[in-house]
Amino acid sequence: MIWAYLVLLVVLIVVGYAFGRMRAVTVSRTETLHSRPSYYGAFVAIWILTPMVLVYAVGVPFANHVTETQALTVYDPALLDKELERGAALREIEAVSAGEFIGDPSPRLIAAVETYETYRAWGSNLVFLAGLALGLIGLAMTLRFVSAGFRARNHVERFIKRVLLACACVAVLTTIGIVFSVLFETIRFFNHVSPMDFLFGLHWSPQTAIRADQVGSSGAFGIVPLVVGTLLITFIAMVIAGPIGLFAAIYMAEYATPRFRSIAKPILEILAGIPTVVLGFFAALTVAPSLREAGFTLGLDVASESALAAGVVMGMMIIPFVSSLSDDVINAVPQSMRDGSLAMGATKSETVKKVILPAALPGIVSAFMLAISAAVGETMIVVMAAGLAANLTINPLEAVTTFTVQIKTILVGDQEFDSAKTLSAFALGFVLFFFTLMLNVIALEIVKRYREQYD
Amino acid sequence: MTAAVQLAQNDPQPVAEANGRSKVIARDVNVYYGDKHALRNVDLDIPENAVTALIGPSGCGKTTFLRCINRMNDTIPTARVTGRLEIDGRDVHDPEIDVVQLRARVGMVFQKPNPFPKSIFENVAYGPRIHGLARNKSDMEEIVIGSLRRAGLYEEVKDRLGESGTALSGGQQQRLCIARAIAVSPDVILMDEPCSALDPIATAKIEELMDELRTNFTIVIVTHSMQQAARVSQRTAFFHLGILVEQGVTGEIFTAPKDQRTQDYITGRFG
Numbered sequence A: 001m002i003w004a005y006l007v008l009l010v011v012l013i014v015v016g017y018a019f020g021r022m023r024a025v026t027v028s029r030t031e032t033l034h035s036r037p038s039y040y041g042a043f044v045a046i047w048i049l050t051p052m053v054l055v056y057a058v059g060v061p062f063a064n065h066v067t068e069t070q071a072l073t074v075y076d077p078a079l080l081d082k083e084l085e086r087g088a089a090l091r092e093i094e095a096v097s098a099g100e101f102i103g104d105p106s107p108r109l110i111a112a113v114e115t116y117e118t119y120r121a122w123g124s125n126l127v128f129l130a131g132l133a134l135g136l137i138g139l140a141m142t143l144r145f146v147s148a149g150f151r152a153r154n155h156v157e158r159f160i161k162r163v164l165l166a167c168a169c170v171a172v173l174t175t176i177g178i179v180f181s182v183l184f185e186t187i188r189f190f191n192h193v194s195p196m197d198f199l200f201g202l203h204w205s206p207q208t209a210i211r212a213d214q215v216g217s218s219g220a221f222g223i224v225p226l227v228v229g230t231l232l233i234t235f236i237a238m239v240i241a242g243p244i245g246l247f248a249a250i251y252m253a254e255y256a257t258p259r260f261r262s263i264a265k266p267i268l269e270i271l272a273g274i275p276t277v278v279l280g281f282f283a284a285l286t287v288a289p290s291l292r293e294a295g296f297t298l299g300l301d302v303a304s305e306s307a308l309a310a311g312v313v314m315g316m317m318i319i320p321f322v323s324s325l326s327d328d329v330i331n332a333v334p335q336s337m338r339d340g341s342l343a344m345g346a347t348k349s350e351t352v353k354k355v356i357l358p359a360a361l362p363g364i365v366s367a368f369m370l371a372i373s374a375a376v377g378e379t380m381i382v383v384m385a386a387g388l389a390a391n392l393t394i395n396p397l398e399a400v401t402t403f404t405v406q407i408k409t410i411l412v413g414d415q416e417f418d419s420a421k422t423l424s425a426f427a428l429g430f431v432l433f434f435f436t437l438m439l440n441v442i443a444l445e446i447v448k449r450y451r452e453q454y455d
Numbered sequence B: 001m002t003a004a005v006q007l008a009q010n011d012p013q014p015v016a017e018a019n020g021r022s023k024v025i026a027r028d029v030n031v032y033y034g035d036k037h038a039l040r041n042v043d044l045d046i047p048e049n050a051v052t053a054l055i056g057p058s059g060c061g062k063t064t065f066l067r068c069i070n071r072m073n074d075t076i077p078t079a080r081v082t083g084r085l086e087i088d089g090r091d092v093h094d095p096e097i098d099v100v101q102l103r104a105r106v107g108m109v110f111q112k113p114n115p116f117p118k119s120i121f122e123n124v125a126y127g128p129r130i131h132g133l134a135r136n137k138s139d140m141e142e143i144v145i146g147s148l149r150r151a152g153l154y155e156e157v158k159d160r161l162g163e164s165g166t167a168l169s170g171g172q173q174q175r176l177c178i179a180r181a182i183a184v185s186p187d188v189i190l191m192d193e194p195c196s197a198l199d200p201i202a203t204a205k206i207e208e209l210m211d212e213l214r215t216n217f218t219i220v221i222v223t224h225s226m227q228q229a230a231r232v233s234q235r236t237a238f239f240h241l242g243i244l245v246e247q248g249v250t251g252e253i254f255t256a257p258k259d260q261r262t263q264d265y266i267t268g269r270f271g
């Protein structure tokens, strides 16, 4: 169905375009056209494309709905408003229809399948015909518009603008949708746990009763240990990635020969492409044990899962974030700035420190912000290297846990969907989202404030 | 200038006026940008305590020559310079030469104003700061204000020294860059079209400055204005297509050029 429809669409568009253009060329022999002939072709094509896409977008879901309702009415009308059973029944019907049903279908099922197939065939035929009809109508109607005075170019421009607008809207609406779905679950969570306990509680152990008769084991949902754990690991990561990334970027942009640069830059970007699970492995199996050993020789007691191990490896992960973006912004500082400074008798490092870094500061700040966002949102490395224990500590040698790790832990495995424990994952997600949002807002603000510093 | 012209009449190959010493001597200087041969076999003497004007049509290599003197061509990866270029008798390409020190002594004002994205004050204080020329705050203020005043900019900006140098107008930026260059009192000052964006009054001010600076320093100026070259310079060099066509006492170049191309250029027949 979809393929036939696509072919029809393409054929009609090509034909419409050709007709519109030909018509315009003919007109142009005797009169002066407002727009170039191809705009008339495009105008016709648009009026074939739009109705046909709309027919499909509305017609197919509608036809499916009717088909399913009819088939279920035959099968067992009682199922119609039971979500789960309805889905199961439909899967059975589809399986029979596709010849993949195992066992003997009951007579009622066979009858339902027949209804299903009939309606389905009718539905797709109707959609196909409606699309064809509307496409042809569009073609016929718009061809009549092709005349010297008709401003096809303006119509096409407006159409392009609308398509772009639609895409922008989809992007924005998706974001809003995600935020709201998380927000709703968060509000539900706050029916179980007070926001005060959540935001300021010092204890995190999200165990709640699994069965209704199991009383007494309601969990503690204070996120302070998670906040501290997240910030601790992020801080360690930034202490590593900030200087290394920035200095690497300065070397690449200001000192390295083009040859070195062309080799080193891709390698650094490969680092960004290593899946974080692999880095987590590295953290758990290589870094954590060696830290433990190193701690032992120094007489320190390092937990086998520690914030330090996770932070160090996460720092490695985000070095490319810092270095790649900083490198770009440093390169964007005009050569005339360097020349001006060097000509004053400044050394290279003086030039970097006093002219280039201040000029590139907004970009560098946003590179750092992006790196922090990535660190805060990172899960796998922490899961594998920092453990799950929600210790409230700022000692980097102990195990800690973070937002993302807890979300993952809560949602893995079978869960009752209404329990405070499960819902707390959404609340955590919301706080996390809010945090990264704030980082982005700050970064944007900094960039905006300093953007026009040089030109 | 009249003295220069008289000198020229007495001596067909005058070395220079004033103390007669050459500050910068170029011998057989060639510059290549990749495969492009931008300057060919340039021999040029730049006298101390005088203003030397470089003139010639656009793209003839004036900026390129200027950038050889303080080795700014080092920053262009494709550029290659050959030949001898001496300042005070020492080749600037000598490995012993500290290029940072060289540039501290040879100031430059670029063709396109390039103020730093810092305050007006900090722009001018930049050189004195990195070279430690001011002992304290009031010293620094003296240097900055004095430089701005000599560049003819102080009156316009005295109430907003803390504002960004890049927020100034094109002509103001040009004068800011001049102030920045003279703030470290370099021996040699290279000025690449320093008045291209200035009105006649500001131009007169800069020309006055050059006249004043020349008593202690050596000045090389690139200009497209024949009148300016005639007004401020004691010697003039004419470049054409990467070749140094003619050099000599300014009065002589403008009244009796030896080369037909020079003649054509100064009478406005091309370029």
Ligand SMILES: Nc1ncnc2c1ncn2[C@@H]1O[C@H](COP(=O)(O)OP(=O)(O)OP(=O)(O)O)[C@@H](O)[C@H]1O
Residues within 6 Å of the ligand: B033, B036, B038, B056, B057, B058, B059, B060, B061, B062, B063, B064, B065, B076, B078, B111
């Ligand atoms: N960075 C560079 N890379 C390649 N070629 C260059 C570069 N800089 C200058 N050139 C070339 O060298 C020649 C001389 O350029 P230069 O800038 O010295 O001219 P100019 O005399 O200063 O001209 P103008 O009066 O327009 O400033 C020109 O042909 C130019 O195209």
Ligand SMILES: [Mg+2]
Residues within 6 Å of the ligand: B062, B063, B064, B111, B192
């Ligand atoms: Mg130039």
